[in-house]
Amino acid sequence: LFDTPVIGAEVYVSVDGGSKWTKTHDGYLDGVFNSYGYYFGMIEVAPDNPNQLYIMGVPILRSDDGGVNWTNAGGDNVHADHHALWLNPKRPGHIINGNDGGINISYDAGENWSKCNSPAVGQFYYINADMDTPYNVYGGTQDNGVWVGSHNYREGTSWHAYGQYPYKSIMGGDGMQVQIDNRDNNTVYTGYQFGNYFRINKEEGKRAYITPKHELGDRPYRWNWQSPIYLSKHNQDILYMGSNKLHRSMNQGEDFIEISGDLTNGGRKGDVAYGTLTSVHESDLEFGLIYTGSDDGQVNVTKNGGYTWENINMGLPSNLWVSRIQASSHDKAKVYLSLNAYRFDDFNSYVYKSADYGVTWIEIGNNLPVEPVNVIKEDPSMAGLLYVGTDHGVYVSYDDGMKWSRILDDMPQTPVHDLVIQPVANDLLVGTHGRSIYKANVTNLRTLKDHDNSLKIFAIDDVKYSSRQGSQRSKYRDAYERKITYDVYSPSASVVELELSTATGKALLQKSIDLKKGLASYEYDMSIDAKKSKDLEKYLNDGKSEDDEVKIERADNDKVYLQKGEYIIKLTNGEGMISEQTIMIK
Template sequence: MMKNLTLIFFIFSLLSYSQNNFTSARSIEISENNYEEQLRSSIVKNIEVTNIGPSVMSGRVTDLEVNPNNPTEFYVAYASGGLWHTKNNGTTFSPIMDNSMTQNIGDFAVDWGSGAIYVGTGESNSSRSSYPGIGVLKSLDNGKNWENIGLRDTHHISRIIINPNDNQHIVIAAIGHLYSNNLQRGIFNSFDGGKTWAQSLYINDNTGAIDLVYDPYNFEIQYAAFWERSRTEWNFIGSGESSAIYKTVDGGKIWKKITTQTSGFPTGNGVGRIGLAIYDSNIIYAVLDNQFRRKGEKKTEGIQRLDFKDMTKQDFMSLDNKELNLFIKQNRFQNELNSELLKSKIESGELKPSDVYKFLTDANAELFDTPVIGAEVYKSVDGGTTWKKQNEEYLDAVYNSYGYYFGRIHVSPIDSEQIYIYGVPILKSNDSGKTYVRIGASNVHVDHHDLWINPKNTDHLVLGNDGGVNISYDQGVNWMKLNQPSVGQFYSINVDNADPYNVYGGLQDNGVWMAKNNSFESPYWHESGHNNWTKIMGGDGMQIQIDNRDNNIVYTGLQFGNYYRLNISEGTRRVIKPRHKLGQSPLRFNWQTPILISPHNQDIIYFGSNKLHRSFNKGDSWSDISNDLTKGGIKGNVPYGTLTCIDESLFTFGKIVIGSDDGNVFLTLNSGDSWENISNNLPSNLWVSRVIFSKHNQSRVYLSLNGYRKNDFKPYLYVSDDNGISWKEIYANLPLSPINVIKEDINNENILYVGTDNGLFISLNRGLDWHAFSSNFPRVAIHDLVIHEGTNELVIGTHGRSIYKIELDLFSKYLEASSNQNIISFLNINEIKFSNSWGNKMIYSSETFDINLVIDLFSSKNKNFEFEILNENYKVLNQGNFNTDQGFNKIKIPMVIDKKLSSKYLKKIGFKSKVSDDRNRYLSKGEYILKVDNQDLRFSVK
C-alpha cells in the first residue's frame, strides 16, 4: 500500500511540475503596445543611465553579416545584446536596435541592395540562458525604426535567407519554443517582404528548423536541417528521431527527407543538432551533434571516476593501493581517508564502489564527461542523396556533451575541400574533414557561433564567439579582436566599500571581473597598457561576496557551486565548496549557486545547495543548518531542486530566508534549528528568483518568482508584512516579462527597483505602480541590482549590455519635496566654477567652450516654463523658456547674458563681462537667482 501511495504521489508531483500557464504571443503583443504607452508616460524616462562597461571581454555573438562589396562594413548580432553596425572594420560599432522591443537575436539577414534588415529574434542555441524573441523585425532605415512583421510565436529563429533574385522573397527557419511544444516552427516563406507568411515545412510540435541553406546557382534548391529537442527545468533532450535533413527543388512547395536509413547519415534517437554548408549543386556538408554513446573507447591511464560506476566489490579490492591513494588525493576526499580505510569500508559493506562514483559526480562532471560520440562531419557529392562520414577519429572536445550550443559548418567558396567547424575550438580542414588543425589563438575566445569567409579573398575571415568578434587575414594564423561594444552577459554583480568603490561581476562564459566604478570605456587603455577591468576568475562567472573589512577577500566561483575564497592582493585562492560525505546522497547545486556573507559577522558564510550550509571560518569548514529545503528534485541531466537565493535579516542574526528553483520559500528565526515553509499561498513550482528582507521593517519580505522556464512571462512580485504568513501582489502595471531581481531603496522604504527580462523599473509607492527607465537604456535582461550605500548609486547588471549605474538621490529628494504642492520641484543643481574659456574657441577647432546651468527637477505636468536669471539685487540678466515632461527632467540653461541687454544697462547694475569668441557675454563670479514658476533657486558661480 505504501509503495502505491508513493507512486501516486510521484506521478502527481510530475503532473504538477508540468502544468504551465503559457503566455500567448497575442498577450505579449498587447503587453508590448501597453509598454510603449508606459514608456511615453514614465516619470523616469528622462533619467540618464550611465554604462560603465566592460567591453574588453565582449559577449556571445549569434550571427555576422558582412557587406560583400565593402567588407569593412558589417553587422554583428549578440545573443541578448542587440544588433551592432560598423563601417570601419570594427574600430567602432553603433547599436541599432536600442529602440526595439527586444535585444534577443537568433539570426538576421541584410539585403545590401535596398538596405533592408530582417532580424529573427530569440537565440537558437538552446542553452539555459537562450532568451526567446518576439518574431521577425524589419528595418528600412538602418535601425531608426523597427516593425514587427510576424511569426511572433516562433520564440527562437535560427536562420533567415533572402532570395538574391527577388528581395521580397524571404525564407525563415524557426526552431520554435525551447521550454514547451508549439506549432509555429519549421520553414516559412514570404513573397512580399514579410507582410504575409506561409509555413512550407512542419514536422511536429517539438521539432523545428535549425539551419537552412540554398544552392548558390539555384535558389529553388534548398536544404533544411530539423532538430528535435526539448528542455525543462530539470532535463534537456538534444536529439531525437525527428532530427533530419530535408530538401526542396521547387522553392519549398515540396520537401523531401533525404537522411534516410539507407543514405549513410545517422538516424534515430541519437541524432542531435545539424549544421549545413553548401558548395554547389552536388557538394553539401553537414556537421552533426551525435548523441549516441561511444563504443569501445581506449582505457585512460590511471583510475577514473567512471570506473567505479559499475565496479564490483571484487574488482575494487584488487585495485593497486598506490594508484588508489593518488586518486583519493587528486579528487579531494576527506583528509583522513586512504586506500586501506576505503577498502575496509567496501569490504564491510558500509560503502559500495558506486558510492565513490556518486561522490565525485556533479553537474559539472556530467557536463564535460558524458561519453557521447559528439561532433561528426558528413559529406554528400550527389545533392544529398547519399552521405559519407569524413572524420575517422572522434572529434574530441569540439562539442563535449553540449553540442546543442554550437552546430555550424562552413565551406570555402573557392575550394570544395576546405571546411571550417567549431564548437569549443575552431578547426580547419583542407581534405573535406578527414583531418583538422586548430586555428584559434590566445586572443580568440572559445565557444564559436558564426564565421564569414570573404568570397573575394578567402584568407579573410570574420569570426563570432562568446568573446565577441575576431578578424583574420591569413586563414586563422593570426587574429585581431574587436571588443568595442559593451555586451557582457552578467549573471551577478556586487560592490565593495573602497574609495572609489569597485564593481564586481560574474559573466556567462567570461569569468569574474572587477573595476573601479568610475571606469568608462575608451581606447585609452591601449596606451596605458592596462584595461580598467581585471579578470579574477575564469569559466562561467557566478555570484560574488566581498569581505568589506578590507575589500581584499572575495568569495566567487564557477557554475554548479564550484566557488573559491580569493585573496586579491596575494593572488591566491582556496576551494570552499561544501561536499557531502562518502556514502551520502550527492548535494544538488544550482547553475548560479547562492552565497551570502552574514551582515552580522563577515567570518560567517551561507551557501546553498539543496540544503543551506553555514561556515564560521570563511568557508574552511561547513555545517548543514537544514535538511533538503526543496521538493526533492526530479531525475534529469540538469540539477533541479536547488536553492537559488539566500538572505539574512539586518535586524536579527539567524533570521534567514531562502528560495528554491522549484518554488519553495523557507524561513528560519533561529539559525536553522527549525524552518517554516512560507510559500504555500503563492503560485506553485515557479523559480524563486529573489527573496529579500526589508531594511526598514523587520517583518517585511519581498519576493519575485520567475516563470521563464515554463514559458510563463507574467511578472510575479509579492510583499509580506508578517514574515510570509500572507502575501500581497505588487506587480501592478508591470509588462509581461519575468522578474529576476527586486531591490529596496536604502533610504526610503517606499522606493523599489525591479529588473526583468526586458528592462528596469521603479516604484515610488511600494509597488502600487511602476515606471520604466528608457533614456540611453535598451530593453535588455536585468539579472542583478546592487545599491552602493556610500554613494547611493544603483549598479545594474544586465545580461547582454554589461553594467550601468544610476544616482538615486533624486528619487528620495522628490518624495521629500512632493508635499509642497508646487508644479515644479527643484532637486539638484550643478556646481559651477568660472573659467575665462567660456565661449572661446578650442585650440585647433571652430567649436567653443559652452557652459550651462544644469538642473534636475520634477514637474507634475508637461509644460513650458518661463525663467529669469537675476543678480543678487534681482536685476534681470537673462530670460527664456524650457519644456518639461511630466516626471523627472534634466534642464540645461545657458550661462549667458541676454544679448538684448545694453552695455549701458549692464554698467548701471554693476555687471562686468567681456565678449567671448561666440559673441556672448557669460555670467561672472557671484551669486545669482533662477526664477521659475514663482520659485527662486539660488546658485553661485565660484
C-alpha cells in the same frame, strides 16, 4: 566542472538535397563540445568556396577541403565558446565571429583577428559594491570572470592609449556572486560556476578555495550554475552558501556546517544540476532570519538560524524559478520575492510580497509589462520604495509594489540581472546581461513619492570653477568643457523654456530645450549668450575695486562661460509651470 562522457562532433555532407548523407572525416572531432553541444552546434560554409567550412563549439575550426581535415581558426585575442559567424558574401575571408568574449573580425578567414571592445557588451550575472572611498563596483560575468573597479570610471576607449584598464580581473571562469567584507573592503568572496567559491585577499593577491564538500557516504551536494552566497550583516565572519542545502561558516569560509536539510524538491537526472538553491538572504534586522529560494519553486524560511525551517510556498505559482528573495530592511516580518517562468515559455512578471514571514503572499507586479523579472530590491533608506530588473529594463514602485513606473529610459533595453544600491553615495547600480553596468543616483528619485506631478528642477551640487573652460589644445580637437548635470521631473514630454540669469535677475541665456516625461538628467555646458557678456561682467564686478575687476573674454571655442558666482536656472513649460534652482560656481 563536467563529469559527463562527451562524444565528439561530426560533420556530414549531402550533395542531393538531403536524400543521402556522408561523413566528411574519420572518427570524431574531439574537444569541440563540452557535454552541452546544444549550446553551440553551428556550421557555416563560405559563400565563395563550398569546400571551406567552419564549425563552432568551444573552439572555432576551419576546413579547407570539404570537412576532411580541420584546423583551429581562433586567435590569442579570440575568446572560446563560439555562437555566431557571419561570412561576407562579397569579400572572401571577411568574417565576424560572436563568442563569449564579444565580437571579433577577421579579413583572412581566421588567420588574424581584431577584437571589438566597444560598445560595452558585458553579460553580468551579479554585481555588488563595497564601502570604500571612492567605492568599488564588483561583477561576475558570463564566461569572463569577476571584475572590480572604481565607480568613478566612465566608459570609454582612452585607456587604449595608456594601457591601464580601470577594471581588474580577480577570478576566471563564469564569474558568479560577490560578497565583500566591509570592515576592510579587501576580503572578497566570489567564484565561478557550480558553486566553486574562494576567499580573496585583494591586497596580497591570495585566494583560498572554500566550497564545502559532502561527507563520505552522503550524496554529493547539488550546486546551481549561479550558486548563491551571502555574507551576514550582523557578523561578517559569517558566510552562507547555498547548494541544495544551506551551509554556514562562522570563520570566513574556513569550514562550513549544514544548517538545513534539502530545501528543494530533490534532484533530477540531466546535463546540469537541478533541485538547487538560487537565492539566499538574511534579514538586516534579525540575525538568523534567513530565506531561501530554489530553481524548482521552493521557498523556505528559518527564524532561528537554521534550527527549524518552514516551507512558505502556499499561494505562489508552482515550480517556478526563484530569481530573487529579499528580506525587508524596514519591517522584520516583510519579505519580497520574484519568480521566473522561462522554462514554461511564460514571460509574465511574477513579483510578490509577504507581511508575515511568507505565511501569506500578495502579488504586486500587476501593472508590470510582460517581461520576466530577474531581481527585486528594496530601497535601504525608504520603506515602500522598490526596484525590479526585468528582461527589458528597470521599474520603480513608491507604494510597496502596487504601481510600477519605468525608469532609466536612456539605458539600452537589455536584460537586467541585478540591482545594488550603494548606501553612502545613493547610487543605483544596474547589472545588465548584455550591456555591462550602469549607474544612476536615486537621491532625487526618492523625493518623488509625494510629488504633485508638477515641473520640478532639483537642487544642483556646487560646481568647481575651471579656468580651462572652453580651451582647446588644438584646433582639430574639441574644447574642454566642464558641464553641470541637473535633474528635472516633467509631467509630460515637452519643450520648455530655460533661462539662466544672475542672482540679481539679469538674464544671460534663454533657449528652448526638450524634456522627457518623468525624471531625467540633463547637462548644461555653462555657456551664455555672447551678447550678454557685458551684463555678466557688470554683475561680477559690482562692488569690486578697479584692480579686482573681472574681464569677460571669449574662450578658444568662441563661447562665453560663467565665472565664479551665484546664478539662477529657471524652467517654464507650456502650462505655465515654473521651477528654478541656484547654481553656485566656486
